Every structure is written in structure tokens, then in C-alpha cells.
Amino acid sequence: MGSDVRAITDEEVLGVVISGLPGFRNTEQLTPQSDLWAAGMDSLSNISVMVAIEGEFDIEFPDEFLTPEVFTSAANIAEAVRAILGGRTG
Amino acid sequence: MVADRRADIPFEAWGGADPQYGRLTCGQRFIWDIIADLAPNDEHLNSELLLDVPGGTELEVVLRSVRALVERHASLRTLYTVDEEGEPVQQAHARGTIPVAVIDTEEDAERVAEETARASAGERFCLDAELPVRFSVVTQEGAPRVLVLVLSHIVVDIWGLRLLVEQTGRLLEGQHPDDVLPADPWQPLDQLAYEESPAGRRKLERAHRFLRESLADVPAGPFPDSARVRPQPNRYWMGELLSQAPDKAARLLARHLGVSASSVLIAVAAITLHRLCGVTEFGFSLRTLNRYDARTQTAVGHYSQELPLVLRRLDRELPDIAGEVQRSAVSMLRCPYYWPPEMRRIREEAVPPARSNATINYIGKPGGGPAEAEDIPAAELLADAGNARFRWLFEHSEEKIQFLLSSHPRSLSCLVDTAFLPPELAERYLRTVQDSLVDLALSAVHGH
Missing domain, CATH: 3.30.559.10 (Chloramphenicol acetyltransferase-like domain)
Incomplete structure (x- = not known):
């Protein structure tokens, strides 16, 4: 909450992504660059990830961010979060 | 007993x-x-x-x-x-x-x-x-x-x-x-x-904001007045097509199109309403599981609610409409909790009042998202469709809605207002949804 945009790391976002995927196996093998769709994320669990990220960082994804590409990896999501928080403060 | x-x-x-x-x-x-x-x-x-x-x-x-x-x-x-x-x-x-x-x-x-x-x-x-x-x-x-x-x-x-x-x-x-x-x-x-916490309240406000915007744009009932016929004595009938083919075909198409199986099912349901019943714009409530917050996934309770969606220009092709359903659903499912009395107030304040006359309820196979959809041979799909069996489940004199479509892994069922969908047309509707899904899956996935 009230996250500092500079402090948000890809690894931190990966942790939130994994918390949004409680039924997933082998999450310890995921890295920030892992393809989440290839790892088994579907449209349902994608929304769980979105909800977890929005809750953790107290943000709302604008519609233009709701694309499969943004949610391809934790690193991409982290970039989006930083952009949203940067836009809010800047 | x-x-x-x-x-x-x-x-x-x-x-x-x-x-x-x-x-x-x-x-x-x-x-x-x-x-x-x-x-x-x-x-x-x-x-x-x-x-x-x-x-x-x-x-x-x-x-x-x-x-x-x-x-x-x-x-x-x-x-x-x-x-x-x-x-x-x-x-x-x-x-x-x-x-x-x-x-x-x-x-x-x-x-x-x-x-x-x-x-x-x-x-x-x-x-x-x-x-x-x-x-x-x-x-x-x-x-x-x-x-x-x-x-x-x-x-x-x-x-x-x-x-x-x-x-x-x-x-x-x-x-x-x-x-x-x-x-x-x-x-x-x-x-x-949680719902009463500051974070939960912010989500609720966001959901109500979304509902105000969406419900300003919902057409009245799904059926044109010109489609009205003399209803059955018990006006509302519930029928069921026992078949695994619709769900399997929807999951195959979902993987092929990169959308959810529910988006495919909804798109085909809407296209079929257009082709068979002359529906030109389809406003309906989508029943959603509301288990996107990981904490709720261990909960025995009732979390499901309904959110409004409107589809227009139903003469488009499946990928176009399914993609639109998918984008709308992803956008609205981020804030799916709303306070029902507030929803009713928003509905009544809309001009004209936004009545919820149609609902779609997609209940997928557990763990059966597109990523996990197994390869289903063409022969299996055809056999499932060929073995489909239709039956009427019950008749009611009173209902709150005109149209409820429910998709389960083993069946496709429909509650209809016989003033707009007489029994024989309702059965044909379910069979057409199934056959369309199977034809599209065979064509897109199996190249038939």
C-alpha cells in the first residue's frame, strides 16, 4: 500500500503473482521472466493475478493495460505497475 | 422418506x-x-x-x-x-x-x-x-x-x-x-x-461506478416485441440438452482463439439468438464465480453474482464477438462485488430502467481452462453431439427472467419465456448452439 514506485522489483511482483495462483504447481520454478501463460495461467487465474496485483499495490489497471502481453510475465506486470504508479505521482 | x-x-x-x-x-x-x-x-x-x-x-x-x-x-x-x-x-x-x-x-x-x-x-x-x-x-x-x-x-x-x-x-x-x-x-x-474495510469499500465504489456506466446502456429484454407469441399455460419452461459436446467444443475453440471458453459459449449463444430469433442486441447478466481473490478460493459460501454485458452487431463472426466478450469480461471482473440493493437502485434510475431479463451461467470443467484443455478428437466431438438427448425439466408460471442459459460440462440448459421462445424453438435453439460450436471447432481446430 502506498508503494514507492522505485522500490517495486520484478521479484516482489513475482511473489504477488504466485500468491494469486494458489492452485499452481511448481511455482518455485517461476522467475520474473517466466511465461505465465505457458506455465498454465488461464483467463480465470489471469484475473486472480490482476486482483492480487491491484490489491497489493493499491492500483487500478487502466483498460489499455488489460492485454495478454502485459500479463505474460511478472517482469512485464512489474513494468506496468511502475508505469501506473509513476503516472499517478508524476 | x-x-x-x-x-x-x-x-x-x-x-x-x-x-x-x-x-x-x-x-x-x-x-x-x-x-x-x-x-x-x-x-x-x-x-x-x-x-x-x-x-x-x-x-x-x-x-x-x-x-x-x-x-x-x-x-x-x-x-x-x-x-x-x-x-x-x-x-x-x-x-x-x-x-x-x-x-x-x-x-x-x-x-x-x-x-x-x-x-x-x-x-x-x-x-x-x-x-x-x-x-x-x-x-x-x-x-x-x-x-x-x-x-x-x-x-x-x-x-x-x-x-x-x-x-x-x-x-x-x-x-x-x-x-x-x-x-x-x-x-x-x-x-x-474485507468488504467493510477501506480497500473493500474502494472496490465496491468502483463496482458501483462500473454498473452506473454499464446499465445506462442496457437494452430492454432480449427479444423484440415482434417475436411475441401465445405463451404456454405455464409460461416458463426449463429444458436441458444432455451432451458434453458444447463444453468440449467451447474449450477447444477457446484455446484456438486465445479467449476463455465462457467467452466462446456466450458469443455463439448470442449469434444463435440473432440467427434463430431475430435478436439484434443482446443485453444480459453474466453470472460470475467471484473467486478471483485467492483468499476466497478455500471458502465454502456463496460468492457468485451477476454483471451486465451488452453485445451488438450480432452478424459478426465468432472471433470478433468472442474477443469483445473477453475484453469486457476481464475489465468488469476486476471489481465483481457489488451491493445488490445498490444495483437495484442503479437499475431503476437508468433511463429507461435497466431490467435484467436474460442471464448466462457458464460452469466449466474444474481446472479446465484453455491452457489445460486436452486435445479432443473430431470423432469424439461428433459422437458426443450425435448422442445428445433433450428433455424438459420443469414448467413454472412465475419467473423473474425471460431467458437463462446454463452451460455445464455435461449439459446445456435453458429456461425460456414461452411467449418469446416457444418450446419447439427453445429445443432447436439449444441444438443449434451445440451444432454451431461443434462445426466451428471442427473447422477451426481440426480443419474439417
Whole structure:
């Protein structure tokens, strides 16, 4: 909450992504660059990830961010979060 | 069915000694309002679960399983009343007894269990006076054969039902409750506390904002007045196409198009309404599971609600419409909780008032998202479609909606207002949705 945009790391976002995927196996093998769709994320669990990220960082994804590409990896999501928080403060 | 005897099992709540009170959660209030609207004829909303008891299991193990479920899941020991202001409230009891009917039979235990379930589910729940779940055990020569649960819809949506099936099955196998049941399950009053927290309130406000924008744009009922015909004496009919083909084809197409199976099903349902019934714009409510918050995924409770969607220009191709459904659904499902009385107010304030006359309910295969969809051979799809069997389930004189389409892994069902979809057209509608899905899947995925 009230996250500092500079402090948000890809690894931190990966942790939130994994918390949004409680039924997933082998999450310890995921890295920030892992393809989440290839790892088994579907449209349902994608929304769980979105909800977890929005809750953790107290943000709302604008519609233009709701694309499969943004949610391809934790690193991409982290970039989006930083952009949203940067836009809010800047 | 008369029970031979009744076992009263004492329970003591997991993690708390005092009863807990609160207003209803958004999901509970949603189903409470539906039950209240239908009362006193709401018993068809009750759910039945029949679980085979493994051979050699003692009755004591079955009763211990029942007790463990009730102690761990607060929704199974919650009563509902109305306060002085007419608002429904819940009270999760910490102690009490669970009445379990024990029926010993020399006849076929499965059949007796089915009759027991049907008789029990045929009686409406007094939600202010009895536990919202009824247990019966069918035994033969004292050995338990089938455990029957009948649940009020306020206790479970389809997600909660699946959790109960899985957990009860493992308990009946003799597994220890601590190995089966979540140590700290998310309870209805946890959900209420979240909804009343600053973060939860922000989400609610966002959902209501979304509803105000969406409901300003919802067309009146799905059917044009020109389609009106003389209705049947019992105006509302529910029919079911028993077939796995629609769900399998939707999942295959979903993977091919990169969208969800529900988006495919909704798109084909809308296109078929356009082609068969002259519907030009389709406004409907999409029933959503609301289990996107990971904490809620261990919860036995009712979280499901409905969100509005409108599809226009139904003469477009499937990928175009399914993609639109997918984008709209992803956008709205981020804030799916809303307070039903507020939703009603927003509906009434819309110009013209936004009536909800159509609903789609997609219940997919557990764990069956596009990423997990197995390859389904063309021959299997064709065989499933060829074996499809249609039947009418019931007729009602009163309903709140004109059209309800439900998709399950093994069936596609439809509640219709026969003033707009006469019975023969309703059957043709379900068969056309199935055949369209299969044709599209064979063409897109199998190159036929």
C-alpha cells in the first residue's frame, strides 16, 4: 500500500503473482521472466493475478493495460505497475 | 422418506467460542434476494450431494466427517434472520447440534439415497431456525453406504459445492480433518470484514461506478416485441440438452482463439439468438464465480453474482464477438462485488430502467481452462453431439427472467419465456448452439 514506485522489483511482483495462483504447481520454478501463460495461467487465474496485483499495490489497471502481453510475465506486470504508479505521482 | 433414527452430533466451532453476527456479504445478499423473491417456492434452489461411503467405513467415521465439516466451515452453521430495519443478518453459531438422519435399508442404497435427497431437497429451508444443510446417511445392515447432503443455495455456489465434494470424499476415506480441511478457511464474516474495510469499500465504489456506466446502456429484454407469441399455460419452461459436446467444443475453440471458453459459449449463444430469433442486441447478466481473490478460493459460501454485458452487431463472426466478450469480461471482473440493493437502485434510475431479463451461467470443467484443455478428437466431438438427448425439466408460471442459459460440462440448459421462445424453438435453439460450436471447432481446430 502506498508503494514507492522505485522500490517495486520484478521479484516482489513475482511473489504477488504466485500468491494469486494458489492452485499452481511448481511455482518455485517461476522467475520474473517466466511465461505465465505457458506455465498454465488461464483467463480465470489471469484475473486472480490482476486482483492480487491491484490489491497489493493499491492500483487500478487502466483498460489499455488489460492485454495478454502485459500479463505474460511478472517482469512485464512489474513494468506496468511502475508505469501506473509513476503516472499517478508524476 | 422416514429416518429410522436420528443422530444428534454436538459441534464446537473451529477457532471461536462465541456466536458471531453481521450483515450479509455481497454474494450472500445476492442469493438471499433471489430466495426471498421466489419464497415460498424456492426449494428448487436447494443443492443435493450424494457421496458414496467407501466399503468398511464405520458410521462413526461418517458422523465425525459431518462434524468436522460443520465445525470448520462457518457457513454450514449460520442462521439468517431479519433485523428491526428489515435487513437480513447472519449469525454464525459456535456451538450446537447437527441432526443426522440415519436410514437403514435392505433395498438398493443408491436409489434410497436419491429418494432421500429428493424428499429432503423438496422442503424449503427455514433459514432462521435450522442449519442450512441437512445430512442423511443411508446404511445397509448398519454399514454406511451413502452420505446425503442437501444445502440451501445461500451456503454454496458451484465453487463451494465442488470444495465440499472434494473435502467430504477425502474425510469419508478416513483422512484426518487437519489433512483435508484448510487450517484457517476464509469465512463469510471474514469476507464481510474485507468488504467493510477501506480497500473493500474502494472496490465496491468502483463496482458501483462500473454498473452506473454499464446499465445506462442496457437494452430492454432480449427479444423484440415482434417475436411475441401465445405463451404456454405455464409460461416458463426449463429444458436441458444432455451432451458434453458444447463444453468440449467451447474449450477447444477457446484455446484456438486465445479467449476463455465462457467467452466462446456466450458469443455463439448470442449469434444463435440473432440467427434463430431475430435478436439484434443482446443485453444480459453474466453470472460470475467471484473467486478471483485467492483468499476466497478455500471458502465454502456463496460468492457468485451477476454483471451486465451488452453485445451488438450480432452478424459478426465468432472471433470478433468472442474477443469483445473477453475484453469486457476481464475489465468488469476486476471489481465483481457489488451491493445488490445498490444495483437495484442503479437499475431503476437508468433511463429507461435497466431490467435484467436474460442471464448466462457458464460452469466449466474444474481446472479446465484453455491452457489445460486436452486435445479432443473430431470423432469424439461428433459422437458426443450425435448422442445428445433433450428433455424438459420443469414448467413454472412465475419467473423473474425471460431467458437463462446454463452451460455445464455435461449439459446445456435453458429456461425460456414461452411467449418469446416457444418450446419447439427453445429445443432447436439449444441444438443449434451445440451444432454451431461443434462445426466451428471442427473447422477451426481440426480443419474439417
